[in-house]
Amino acid sequence: MTAGALGAAERERSSEIGAASSAVSAASTIYRTAYVAIALGIVALAASAAPDPAALALDRFLGARIVATRAIPLHLGAETFTAAGAFSGGLGWLGALTVYVFSLGSEAIARFVTIVATLATFALVELRARRAAGRVYALAAVALAAACALGELGIAGGIVTALFATGLAYLLERPGPRTVVAVTLLTVIWCNVAPQGLLAPAIAICLVAFKRVDPTDAVAVAQRRWGRIACAATALAIFATPALFSYPLLAFEGLRVDRLLSGIVAYHPMDVAPLAYRLGFGLAVLAALATGTVRGREDRIPLLVFAAMLALANGAYVVVFGALAAPLLAASAVAAFGKLGNQTLGSVRGDAVAGACVLAFGALLAWHFGAAAAPPPGFALAASLARDSQPHRLYCANVDWCDAALAGSPRVRVFMDGRVAAYPNTIWDAEHDTRTLKPHWRKRLDDFRVDTLLLQKDRAFATIIAMSGGWREVAGDASAVLYERRAVRR
């Protein structure tokens, strides 16, 4: 080969390398753009989501009481006239205190904290997915988890549960001595923040207990041992709350999956998180049907099943399902569609997948903003009781309204508030029978000396009350109406 020919070959080779480098660089740019776009989308979702007014109101009320009394309230107080003194175990006291502290500042700070929590959740989802499936499917997993979070990213929304659950899953996937400490601490904090802390041992068991390891693999065997220790630690950590051994029972009711609460609280996914259920859950089902689970990794099945059952039991957990299941589905997708997952940077297919993810997410975002829900009805009317100097014994057709009334006025006492777990079953029955106008509902209202009713407008209860004669309408808005007894004895 002559020197000229060699030079030409080198030039050709260097131009090929240059083209490949620029392709990789372009692909990296696309990936970075995709990640940034999805992150921005999640931020936009979290920032624009309406806060859960009922949860915030109750947390502010409880937080204010903790600060005022410098003690955690272990029993329902005089704010309820049906179950004052019932043991509530101080469920969620840390969460209430946190919300109260943030509510002292501006709402922007609270929103900023929510955004950080949201980003942390999805970062953990991405990390878990990337461990098992690489970058392409990690991106898809984040998009899927975000679809399961549509409508659930408000302040004090389901994202807190998703953050703790994902953090726990992340730690337990590679257990070790430090993991055990971290998992225990995380569980203790979670249990004190919310009743959903009860999910921690279940998630730990699902992740660890069914894991099969090669007995000759010393590292895997050690990890399994530490995993089991972590399981036991989470099971014990749930008692490290003011409720002590009552926590599991109280927290179970606090999960709001008990069908005895039917009607008192909403739990069906189509009522609680319709967008997340229809889009996110539906997509996850389709993804699972297409991929299945990887043979030999059947240890993933319990967590997938547990998360799905949780989401179906209460729509508030569709976001948790998405955060827990998306990395598992990403791992299965690698096995099912390996060629797609193994695409290196610069491949056309990989770029197409990334672009499709961004486009799909953009479409979801547009839909979400297009279908933004109106502010929940009745809350303004409940809060208006604060302007009334008279005390009230209030029955609300929606327990969330009573939370708003409690937070708004210290003179209001309620039939039942959002801490339904702490109310005895007899009060649940009384509430249900009253709301559904079962026989003797008038006697129940008389027995409890209810003098104020906050009811859904144009519904049977309001119509019957309006016809009854003993009540007068004092206020109303587009969706709720407030009645007072004509002869109020206070």
Add this chain to the structure above:
Amino acid sequence: MKYAWLVLGVFAARFLSTAIAFPPGDGDLFWQRRLGASVLANHAVPRALGNEAFAAPGAPWVPQEWLFGIAAYLGRSGWGWDVFSGACALAALAAMTIACLHAVRRGASPVDVAICVALAGIALFESFGVRAQVAVWPLLALFLLLLDIDGPWCYAAAAVAAVWSNLHASAMLAPILAGMVAFGSALDERRIGKRTRRLAIVAVLCAVAICCNPFGWDLPRYAIGLFNNPIKSYITEWKVTDIDDLSFVGGALPLLLLAMILGTRGTPEAPNDRRWRDFLLLGVFGFLVLSAARNVNIFGIAALPIVASALARRNFFGLVAQRPPTRIDRIAAVAFPVGTFAVAIAIAARLISTTPPATGLANAPLAALSKMPGDHRVFCADFAWCSLLLGVPHESVFLDGRADPFPRDVWEDFARVIRLEPSWRDILARRGVDTVVAKRYSPLDQALELARGWRPAYTDKDYRLWLRSTATRT
């Protein structure tokens, strides 16, 4: 199949006793019998509501269950009823059996089939009754089996679709399913091969076949209209599937979760050559099952063969299938079905002789009403109750169990009255209602008690019949 017979036997007992011994609980049979009588008497299928529906006389009607109505009329009493209701139970069993045979044909082991048929049976549980929907279950199972046959037999699916369209409007699913399977076949083959072309022709034939009934194009048009019809929100069966539903949580959901875990792609050792067909079918039925409680049963029937064969591919219980049959196996193959069906019939006979007749259709107040003099324009708090009044002289109803043909404004007025919206009294007055049947102590009953102008004409522990005090009788 040998273990599946045992499961089928248990369900046979349950279905037979439910069908024969328990009276219908939704009132549909009453108007279906009347429909059947009308068809036999006039040699024509009615296409509009009559004067018995005073809120919507002349409203166009597609009585999709006309063939079932004839059978219901012929089997309205005595031995006829036993044969007719028993046939409904056998239809459910036939659907399960066909789906089992489909699963076996796809290579599922006896244990896989038994597990899946038990789950599918539970999925049928709550929807089962003497109903037109049940009559089409075996047709759906047969349709899916024929679509899965790689040969000219799959053309028979179009004939099944034609029969299906004369029993129920759910026949609209036939061309959709066939189209999905054709598309899935193209993806499986990675080309438009012979099988795909054949399935595409079947899809087109099915689209034509579902018009082979007295209503022609009106049937699919009616079925499409149901997608966006507000009446679904007033009918329990159309409610969104909930984890509280026994058939869903005990039958369809485990099948769905198994399908999600196993996937449709198969394993490296046993890849699924129907991967995309199965995926699309399960996708459609998965969407349906999560959309409405009434689809739980058809999901069970459709998922059974796919999930059972997926279990076999994973070889969960496959070893049993790979063992050559022994003499005991051969004896068991005969003894199991014979024995289990004998037990089933014995249990059914026992249940039939001991189970008291159920009530719940306001039979007593409506019977009392029919003896009262004068004409009545009746509003039933549960519209299905009013089906019992169809054909009764001097009685006309606001809304009855035929449900679908009633115009939207009738449904909206019905909902306003039931919810006691402020205009409820005006609606009753404007529509000329002079009689209301309500459950005792229900909100409507309490409201009538408080309202002026109504008096109770009949009261028992469950129901109250209200008459307008100033009602004019002719």
